Amino acid sequence: MTKLRVFEMHCERCVARIKQALDAEGLICFVNLEDRTITVDGCPNCVKAVVDILEDLGFSAEVL
Numbered sequence: 001m002t003k004l005r006v007f008e009m010h011c012e013r014c015v016a017r018i019k020q021a022l023d024a025e026g027l028i029c030f031v032n033l034e035d036r037t038i039t040v041d042g043c044p045n046c047v048k049a050v051v052d053i054l055e056d057l058g059f060s061a062e063v064l
Contacts, residue, residue: 001039001040001041002039002040002042002044002047002063003037003038003039003040003063003064004037004038004039004040004047004050004051004054004061004062004063004064005035005036005037005061005062005064006018006036006037006038006054006059006060006061007036007060007062008058008059008060009031009033009036009059011033012033014033014059015031015033017057018031018038018053018054018057018059019031021053021056021057022038022050022053025049025053027040027042027046027049027050027053028040028041028042028046029041029050037064038050038054038061047063
């Protein structure tokens with residue numbers, strides 16, 4: 001599992017947008033608004049896909 005910090009994630013609406021986009025791609029992720037993180041359950045290619053999707057949505061991600 002890889003944890004990403006998403007600083008721009010501020011509200012439940014952000015969480016919903018992110019979850020919807022990740023679910024549409026079949027990626028298994030756990031989004032935590034409280035600490036502004038996304039935990040990716042998958043390979044390095046899955047992590048890259050999540051980062052790319054976040055960038056498309058206007059969010060930046062940092063691997064922790």
